[in-house]
Amino acid sequence: MLTSNGYVLSSGRLGRLSEVPQRERGDxxxxxxxxxxxxxxxLRGLLDPVEVMAFRLYYFERTGVADAHGVPQVVDPGELRRVLFGEVVPGAQYQAFCAQPALRSWYEWFLGGEAFLHRRKIIRHIAPGEAGIGTATQAHYDLVYLREGTDQVLSAWIPLGDCPVSLGGLTYLEGSHHRVLREEAAGTLKRPAASITADLPGLAEEYDSRWLVADYAAGDVVIHTAHTVHAALDNVSSSMRLSTDIRYQLASTSIDPRWQSHWHDQDGL
Incomplete structure (x- = not known):
């Protein structure tokens, strides 16, 4: 049984995320x-799993939220915030990981020009048993938060370690970007954030669509458009889920200035 923010996802509204086949990887x-x-x-195996696991270990060692095996540990909330937002997020290790050649070079190849990495990079750890509205990332599409720049921003969601569905990885609403694009063009959205909801089953019914899930492995990356609706599942395992989501775009296109400061949970975005 899969849940998100405590809502049970119907098996009839679930599907599997489609991997890019090897024959297309260079096309x-x-x-x-x-x-x-x-x-x-x-994109399966876009990154070196060794580098992914090294950053995962660095994060757990610095924050103390889990041991080397991902088993959750008790930490002081104030000290955690100090380390997370004062050391890890603005730190050289996180920057190097997000700008590593395997990732930046892929973006530059795919975009066909110089790639720009937004400074606001988000890293999340989700402990087992965290459920109920407000715990897992709710359904949304990224353009809601990036309206002061180009809409051609491409987000990368990166699981920092193996992430089977029980660990609470990202899930995508199949074909949702087509409807979002139509509604954005027509100006028919009730408000800029109208599509955000914790009720994933209800949204699947509204869109007459399925939530797509996958068992992710260290080294995998999912690239998605700014119009694709996505959310996170609840962590029903016994380990900590760790992931990061970052955004690249062509450097020559309009850049949202609000995303050029380091991420903080009180930054209002």
Whole structure:
């Protein structure tokens, strides 16, 4: 049984995320067609798992939220915030991980030009048993938060370690970007954040669609458009879920200035 914010996802509204097949990995035009069609690119093994696991260990050692095996530990909330927002988020290790050649070079190849990494980079740890509205990332599409720049921002969701569905990884609403694009163009959205909700089952019914899930592995990356609706599942395992989501775009396109400061949970975005 899969849940998100305590809501049970119906088996009839679930599907599997489609991996980019190996024959398309080096075909930029095929990938662009796939991204336009699906709203995401599920790239298995884009990153070196050794580097992913090294950063995972660094994060757990610095914050103390889990041991080397991902087993949750008790930490002082004040000290955690000091380390997370004062050391880890603005630190050289996090920057190097997010700008590593395997990632930046892929973006530059795919975009066809110099890639710009937004400074506001988000890293999340989710402990087992955290459920109820407000715990897992609610359904949304990224343009809601990035309206002062180009809408051609491409987000990368990166599981920092193996992440089976029980650990609470990201889930995507199949084909949702097509409806979002139509509504954005027509100006028919009730308000800028109208699509945000914790009720994933209800949203799947409204869109007549399925939530797509996957068992992710260290090294996997999912690239998605700014119009693709996504959310997170609840962590029903016994380990800490760790992930990061970052955003790249062409450096020559309009950049949202609000995203050029380091992420903080009180930054209002």
């Amino acid at each position: 930029r035009e095929a990938l662009r067609v796939r991204l336009e069609r699906d709203g995401y690119l599920f």
